[in-house]
Every structure is written in structure tokens, then in C-alpha cells.
Amino acid sequence: MQIRQALLTGIIACFIVLSAQISTPADDSYWAGVVEFSYEDKTVEEPDVYASKHLEKYIQLINSAEADPVDIIVFPEYGLNNIETASFVPDPSERIAPCNIALYETTVRDLSCVARQRQKYLVVNLVEKALCPEDNDSRPCAPNGLNRFNTNVVFDRNGFVIARYRKYNLFGENGINTTRTADVVTFETDFGVTFGTFICFDLMFDQPALQIVRNGVTDVIFSTMWFSELPFLTAVQIQQAWAFKNNVNFLASGASFPGIGSTGTGVFAGKRGRIVSVMNHLADIKLYVAKVPKIDRPEAVLVKQPHEKYTPLEMTDLKLKRDQIDGYYSTSLPMIGDTDFQSSLCQNQLCCNFTLNYTVQYVPGDQQYYRYRLAVHDGIRTFDGFADGAITACALLACTNDSLSSCATRFDNQSVVANAVQFNSIQIDGVFPGDEDVFLLPNSVDMSILPLEVEETEYSERLYTENFVEYKQIQYKLISPRSDLLAFSIWGRNFIQEPNSAKTLLHSGISATVVPITDARRGDSIQDPN
Incomplete structure (x- = not known):
């Protein structure tokens, strides 16, 4: 009995790791990382190979020295997997850490494990699968009994799934389902900041994006594979403007494929403007790290980083819609x-x-x-x-x-x-x-x-x-x-x-x-x- 109890205690000790906070509620700022991630053509290799390669790159970024000071890391839209490699994601209310639980695909399991190992909050966009119908949804279900969602999944420092947002305003996206109504999703952190999150085309609509702000949220996470458009809707242009108008900290992570118009990553401090941002003319994979002053601490020091600013001639390589x-x-x-x-x-x-x-x-x-x-x-x-x-x-x-x-x-x-x-x-x-x-x-x-x-x-x-x-x-x-x-x-x-x-x-x-x-x-x- 004593041996069994000791083993059980050891398993629990391995599974539950005390949070190693970098920033605290008393601090005026927190540290955020946003990833510009090279978007590759998903047709060039098998879906499982694609997902495995991108998961490896994600974990390399999370384990990098650049990520050491970071409390929270945000990844872009559609950078990780696709419909063929969609994964179940725990309901946040169940307080599950999917690390090493075979029900979930490798992508979700390994991200949960690395969040725990590195003691980071992670916000990862992926294609999720879920049994249907859900919540008395009377809409027709697929013959295989599965819905698939474009989903932001939030892992805490111990690898638990603490939030799950399913994109409501789709931009094409064949084979992707939506919820019956727009979910307004928020989550709390141990450094005293409550975040809301939405995805890409959601930014153009009242629900859920502006409802998050009306609910008093001051920090927003935005995963995107934006297709930039002149004259009003290039990626960083609209990210900074949205953050300024709503006076929110805005953490934007963009897919990087300039040849189809996708790029645009940054961290914006509300009406104080950008901290760091990039519009690329060449595909890139990079983690951008910023010290983010909390909105309710207007006297907090804001350190803006130099622009990665390319010439107009270089930027002709970026495709722009009109x-x-x-x-x-x-x-x-x-x-x-x-x-x-x-x-x-x-x-x-x-x-x-x-x-x-x-x-x-x-x-x-x-x-x-x-x-x-x-x-x-x-x-x-x-x-x-x-x-x-x-x-x-x-x-x-x-x-x-x-x-x-x-x-x-x-x-x-x-x-x-x-x-x-x-x-x-x-x-x-x-x-x-x-x-x-x-x-x-x-x-x-x-x-x-x-x-x-x-x-x-x-x-x-x-x-x-x-x-x-x-x-x-x-x-x-x-x-x-x-x-x-x-x-x-x-x-x-x-x-x-x-x-x-x-x-x-x-x-x-x-x-x-x-x-x-x-x-x-x-x-x-x-x-x-x-």
C-alpha cells in the first residue's frame, strides 16, 4: 500500500508542475512573443508529414533562447495542421492537460508537454475535430459524425487547455464548420492579465471581436493568415488601427507567404502604438519578443523596437489585393x-x-x-x-x-x-x-x-x-x-x-x-x- 501510494504521489508530482512565473500581477508589464511563420503549400507533401514538420518548428521556437523571457507565445492561423490531421481538443471546463493522453493527436499532446516543460502560455491555431452535434445544434452533421473548426487553443504553464475559440467569420475555408453563434472567449493568466482571442477575418466584424472589448478586455490575441489589400487593409496597418481605436494591447501573429499576400505580425500597445511589427517581402520564420505595458499602467515604460522596414522596391514582392x-x-x-x-x-x-x-x-x-x-x-x-x-x-x-x-x-x-x-x-x-x-x-x-x-x-x-x-x-x-x-x-x-x-x-x-x-x-x- 505504501509503495502504491508513493508511486501515485510521484505520478502526480510529474504531472502537476507549479507555475514558474516570469511576470506577476504586481508588474507593470509582461513579456509576449508573436511568431511570423512561413506558410508552406500543404499539397506538396502528405498531411501527417506537413503537420509533423511544422510541429517540430513550433517546438524549436518555444525552446529557443529568444523565448526564455516570454510569458506567452502566439502562433498564426493555419500554420500547423490541416483537415486530414485535425485533432480533438479538450473542453476547457474539464481542466485537461492532453500531454501523453492518446485520445489526442500528436500536435496537441506535444504542445501541452512543451508548454509544461517551458512554463509558457501558448496560443496555437489548429484544425480541430469534434463530435457533432454539440449543444443541441440542429444543423446537419457530416456522415462521419465530425465537425472541424479553425480553432485557437490556449495552454497554460502546466499544459492544461484553458481556452478554446472556434473561428466564426470564415473566409472561404472549405470543410470548416462554425459554431451557431460567435463565442466570446477570454482567459486569465497568472500575471494579472485577462486576454480575449479571435482569428483573422473576425476582425472585420462586430461579433466576436468588438464584443470582447465591450466586455472590458484590454489585451487581445489575434492569429491570422491575412491577405493584405490596398488601400485600407494591409495587415499591420489594420492591426495597429484596431488596437489604437480600442486602446487594447494587441498580439498579432501572421502566416508568412508574401507571394500570396500573407504576412504581418506585431505587438501593439493601444493608443501608444506599435512595440514591434513586420511586413515581410520574403517568407520567414521568426519569434518577435516584446515587453508589453499593461493598459491600466499608463506610466509603464514603453520601449519601441526599430522597424524591420523594407524599401518600396523590395515590397513589390508582396502581393497586394485591391x-x-x-x-x-x-x-x-x-x-x-x-x-x-x-x-x-x-x-x-x-x-x-x-x-x-x-x-x-x-x-x-x-x-x-x-x-x-x-x-x-x-x-x-x-x-x-x-x-x-x-x-x-x-x-x-x-x-x-x-x-x-x-x-x-x-x-x-x-x-x-x-x-x-x-x-x-x-x-x-x-x-x-x-x-x-x-x-x-x-x-x-x-x-x-x-x-x-x-x-x-x-x-x-x-x-x-x-x-x-x-x-x-x-x-x-x-x-x-x-x-x-x-x-x-x-x-x-x-x-x-x-x-x-x-x-x-x-x-x-x-x-x-x-x-x-x-x-x-x-x-x-x-x-x-x-
Whole structure:
């Protein structure tokens, strides 16, 4: 009996490891790691070989010296396995550590074990399988009795599964199921931070992403295989903007396959801006480590890391989709010397006011240069046919010629491109519906496909009521000169406007005033040095 008791005690001691905290609730900050992970073509090898190879790379990153100071590590969407190698995942309420439990696939077992060995919180996206139906779900089930989900699984320092989020807003993803409603998933840590988590395309919707913030969560984990799109939705651009608007710490881990438009990883400290971020032009595998100040400690020291910033020429290797902006109402900026320019543009219920000061430089005839247009939009778009949504925007857009159809495109890598226009200041003002379901944010991107630093801009919102209707007056300003802008805008989603009730165009209009600052340059052509 004594021997049996000793063996049982030894097994329990091996299985339950006391948490080795790196950060504590008393600390002003915690340490996070986000992984940019090279996404490989899953058709080039057998699914089990693919999953095994990627699991090995994941464990190498977790065991690396770079990960030593980290409390929590986040991995990207669809980097680990696929439908053929989907795994069961314990219900977090059951408090199970799948390490060495044969019911679960090797991916889940080994990640549980390494989380325990390294004493790290891990957030890993994988394809999960689950018996159906679940929770009285009356929807048809697959003949094999299994649902498959795109799932973020959270392991604690002892390898227990403490949270499980199944992606609700799918972007295609054949063979993947969804829950009946969007789950709002959070989990607590031993360093005093409660996290929420969602996945990729979820960011474009109210549920569950914005509901997490409404519930008071200040730290968000985002796994993604984003397909970047000009002019408003390149990966780090929208990650920083979402974090800023909601004033949350945002831990984003991106799949890395620039040839299909996937890259974008970073850690963002709410309204204080990015700590570290990258948009790659070549596929890469790298762990980015950041010390993250807690949102409720505004005096905590924030150390921003230097950008991994690539040139516009290098970034032509990153494939970028183009938004459906041809329905925007727009006008071109006069390409004359030193100019003050004011314009008001309206479409449907939205009017935008622009006040700009910019300088146009001479460009030799053998070089290309970006022209610019001001644009306004209040209408519906499709997200590649997978969903439709209402968009509202006041924007300055770079274009490769004088037409709107050339905006949100770039010159190819054979072109010699000059930065012909320096924007000394930009101010955009708009009045939008005041409902919380109209979600607006400051939005910018430069020619390296990175957003401007928050210190280079000012953003403000003012709520007011007129005739018993609530409105938001929004102002977005550029306060540091820039000559490499691709877009600068107030951009957002209108969740209360149903996609199938797009409004008839009520009015489009423009008024503009051009005031050259230097009479000597008045009327100068961009290609006329005289």
C-alpha cells in the first residue's frame, strides 16, 4: 500500500508542475512573443508529414533562447495542421492537460508537454475535430459524425487547455464548420492579465471581436493568415488601427507567404502604438519578443523596437489585393508647387472635409511618380464573395496615374519612382452616425506597407446629439511631413446597415479651394523645372 501510494504521489508530482512565473500581477508589464511563420503549400507533401514538420518548428521556437523571457507565445492561423490531421481538443471546463493522453493527436499532446516543460502560455491555431452535434445544434452533421473548426487553443504553464475559440467569420475555408453563434472567449493568466482571442477575418466584424472589448478586455490575441489589400487593409496597418481605436494591447501573429499576400505580425500597445511589427517581402520564420505595458499602467515604460522596414522596391514582392474603390466619389489633387487645398466631398449620407498643405517636387521625365485623389465612400462592398459589408470612408489615396482606377495600385519593380509630393499637413473631418455599431478608426499606410507611427498623427472623436440623433464628429490629422504616403483616411464599418439594403445614391458633390502658397511656383507643372 505504501509503495502504491508513493508511486501515485510521484505520478502526480510529474504531472502537476507549479507555475514558474516570469511576470506577476504586481508588474507593470509582461513579456509576449508573436511568431511570423512561413506558410508552406500543404499539397506538396502528405498531411501527417506537413503537420509533423511544422510541429517540430513550433517546438524549436518555444525552446529557443529568444523565448526564455516570454510569458506567452502566439502562433498564426493555419500554420500547423490541416483537415486530414485535425485533432480533438479538450473542453476547457474539464481542466485537461492532453500531454501523453492518446485520445489526442500528436500536435496537441506535444504542445501541452512543451508548454509544461517551458512554463509558457501558448496560443496555437489548429484544425480541430469534434463530435457533432454539440449543444443541441440542429444543423446537419457530416456522415462521419465530425465537425472541424479553425480553432485557437490556449495552454497554460502546466499544459492544461484553458481556452478554446472556434473561428466564426470564415473566409472561404472549405470543410470548416462554425459554431451557431460567435463565442466570446477570454482567459486569465497568472500575471494579472485577462486576454480575449479571435482569428483573422473576425476582425472585420462586430461579433466576436468588438464584443470582447465591450466586455472590458484590454489585451487581445489575434492569429491570422491575412491577405493584405490596398488601400485600407494591409495587415499591420489594420492591426495597429484596431488596437489604437480600442486602446487594447494587441498580439498579432501572421502566416508568412508574401507571394500570396500573407504576412504581418506585431505587438501593439493601444493608443501608444506599435512595440514591434513586420511586413515581410520574403517568407520567414521568426519569434518577435516584446515587453508589453499593461493598459491600466499608463506610466509603464514603453520601449519601441526599430522597424524591420523594407524599401518600396523590395515590397513589390508582396502581393497586394485591391479594394473595390471604383465606386468611391473622388477628385484629384492639383499637382502644383506649394499648395493649400481645401475640399468637401459627399456620397449618400456622408460628407468629408479635407484641408491639406503639400509641396510638389519636379520629377525628371524618365521617372514615375504617384498622383493623389481625395475620396469618400458610403456603401456596400464584398469581401471576395465570402461576406458583404457596409463601408464608410474619407480618404487620401495614391494613384499611379490621374484616374481613380489606378488608385490603390503600385508601380512595378521595373519602374524608377520619385516621391514627388510631400504632405506637410493633412486634416480630414467627417460626421458619422454615433451608434456604437458604426466602427471607425484612423487608417494609414506608407510605401513600405507599414502604418505611420501614432506620434505622427492626431485622432479625435466627439459625440453630440442633434434633433435627438447621435453623431460622431471625427478628425484625423497628419502632423509630421511625409512624402511616401499610399493612403491616409478615416475608415470604418457600419454594422447596422444591412448589406442587402444598400442605399440608392442620394447625392455626390464636391467643392474645392486651391490656394498656392508661393506665387512664384503658381501653376508649375510637376515636369516643368521652369
